[in-house]
Amino acid sequence: MKAVIWQKRFFNRALLRCAARDARLAFGVLGALCLAFSAGGVSAAGENFPNKPITVVVPFAAGGSLDVTARILAPKMRDYLGQPIVVLNKPGGGSSVGARTVAAADPDGYTIFLASGSAYGYMHLLIPGYTLQLKDFAPIAGIATNTSVFAVNDKLPVKTLPELLDYAKKNPGKINFCTTGVNGLNHLQLEQLKGIIKERGPWKGVELTHVPYNGLAPAVVALKTNVVQACTLPFSSIVKKLDGNGIRIIAVMRPKRLPSIAQVPTTGEEGFPQLDDNEAMVNVTAPAGTPQPVLAKLEDALRKALQDPETHQKLEDLDVQPGFVDSTATKEWLEQDVRKFEAIIRNAGLAVSQ
Numbered sequence: 260m261k262a263v264i265w266q267k268r269f270f271n272r273a274l275l276r277c278a279a280r281d282a283r284l285a286f287g288v289l290g291a292l293c294l295a296f297s298a299g300g301v302s303a304a305g306e307n308f309p310n311k312p313i314t315v316v317v318p319f320a321a322g323g324s325l326d327v328t329a330r331i332l333a334p335k336m337r338d339y340l341g342q343p344i345v346v347l348n349k350p351g352g353g354s355s356v357g358a359r360t361v362a363a364a365d366p367d368g369y370t371i372f373l374a375s376g377s378a379y380g381y382m383h384l385l386i387p388g389y390t391l392q393l394k395d396f397a398p399i400a401g402i403a404t405n406t407s408v409f410a411v412n413d414k415l416p417v418k419t420l421p422e423l424l425d426y427a428k429k430n431p432g433k434i435n436f437c438t439t440g441v442n443g444l445n446h447l448q449l450e451q452l453k454g455i456i457k458e459r460g461p462w463k464g465v466e467l468t469h470v471p472y473n474g475l476a477p478a479v480v481a482l483k484t485n486v487v488q489a490c491t492l493p494f495s496s497i498v499k500k501l502d503g504n505g506i507r508i509i510a511v512m513r514p515k516r517l518p519s520i521a522q523v524p525t526t527g528e529e530g531f532p533q534l535d536d537n538e539a540m541v542n543v544t545a546p547a548g549t550p551q552p553v554l555a556k557l558e559d560a561l562r563k564a565l566q567d568p569e570t571h572q573k574l575e576d577l578d579v580q581p582g583f584v585d586s587t588a589t590k591e592w593l594e595q596d597v598r599k600f601e602a603i604i605r606n607a608g609l610a611v612s613q
Contacts, residue, residue: 305552312343314370315543318357318379320350320474324495324577328403328541329373331573335564340556350474353442354378355389362395366546368553372396375405375493376444376539377596384601384610385442393593396544399554400561401584401592403541403574406494406513407448408523412485413507420510420529423489424462436467437478437487442609445491446471447600448512448537450607452491455533482506493539494520496578512537519578536599541579542589558586 315333319325326348333344349357357372358379364370372379380393409420417423427434438445449469456462470487472478479497481487483505492498494511499520502508510526511517514535526534543561545554564570565583574581584592604610 305550305556308368308553308556309340309342311369312345313340313368314345314347316347316349316357316361316370316372318349318351318354318372318374321348323475324405324493324579325373325375325541327577328574328579331570331577332402332561332564335567335570336560339560339563352386352389353382353440353444353446355382355386355391358382358391358396359389361544362391362546364546366397366548366550368545368549368557370546371399371557372544373541374544375541377542377593377600378442378444380593380597381600381604382442384604387611393590393597395547397547397549397554398586398589398593399543399545400558400586401540401542401582401589402561402565403579403581405539405541405579406511406517407445407537407539408492408494408498408508408512409489409510409526410482410492410498410502410506410508411489412482412487413503413505414485415488415507418507418509419524420526420531423509424456424465427465427467428462431466432468434467434489435470435487437470437472437481437490439471439475439478439492440473441471443471444539445493447603447607448491448534450609451534451537451603452531454603454606455531479506494578496576499578510534540584540589540592540596542584542593554586 315329317326317329326346329346333346336344349360354374357374361370361372377393379391382389383392411417411423415426417426436449438449440446446469449467453467456465472481475493475495475497478490478492479501482490483501494517498508502520508520508523510529511520511523512526512534514525514527516523516525545557562583565581571581
């Protein structure tokens with residue numbers, strides 16, 4: 260009797276071992292199938308992409324240089340991708356409104372972000388409740404660079420940046436300094452200048468009162484009509500046309516002079532080399548998690564669009580400097596730019612979160 264009981268127990272244990280082994284095999288097969296299907300899904304996503312319109316979110320109002328850049332690129336991207344490219348303007352919050360729109364979209368390549376610089380990567384330091392950073396976006400490509408300038412009302416008796424600061428020192432409280440918006444690139448460039456002159460003996464204590472406007476057009480109108488006396492502005496065809504006709508451009512924030520206004524010196528030439536490194540890369544990103552084959556197709560479409568002579572010329576006419584930068588180099592540039600502006604933000608005491 261005992262032998263029979265022992266045999267039954269041995270047999271039951273053997274059955275359990277077999278069942279466990281079979282379960283492990285089943286899970287292994289199932290896991291392999293899942294991986295195969297997953298890889299196939301990503302591959303299929305790349306092969307079938309795109310099969311519907313693609314939305315390009317621009318974080319500024321219609322009519323600005325970034326908006327026009329997107330609309331110049333859209334037809335050629337459509338030609339290469341075979342689907343309509345829709346430009347959607349989401350202005351506000353120094354790029355943060357547009358960034359939120361893109362980050363909340365499905366990571367499938369059908370919603371992408373065309374922005375100037377890396378503002379959406381450091382806004383978490385400036386806006387309470389904003390948590391997005393560069394890790395929430397997948398870089399696709401850089402497509403151009405934008406230059407910023409210092410400009411004054413042409414009735415102001417100054418022709419250089421040092422002369423402007425001298426005038427501000429001799430006339431305290433009389434220089435209202437406009438930008439295209441609170442927390443935007445031009446605002447931070449002004450804060451960078453203020454941080455530099457704090458450490459420079461001749462201009463310690465100089466007051467430059469910040470007057471923000473909602474975009475380029477109202478800022479330019481305020482400068483031309485002498486509501487404000489000086490501005491940091493993105494260089495554009497509008498600004499160039501008004502140079503000598505209400506406003507005077509006194510410095511460009513880049514290492515070399517701009518060919519279209521070659522008479523205007525760089526900030527480095529005027530004694531402020533720290534301000535030279537202020538060109539903004541116009542870049543295109545997607546939500547983090549977008550499949551790599553999809554990102555590669557978008558990157559290739561942008562490369563081909565910029566190789567088109569007509570598209571290239573239209574961008575040059577807009578006074579942006581077109582040039583393709585691949586996804587890897589774009590990521591490195593954005594990371595470096597964020598580090599630079601994080602330091603400026605903290606130095607200016609603007610950070611709302613540490």
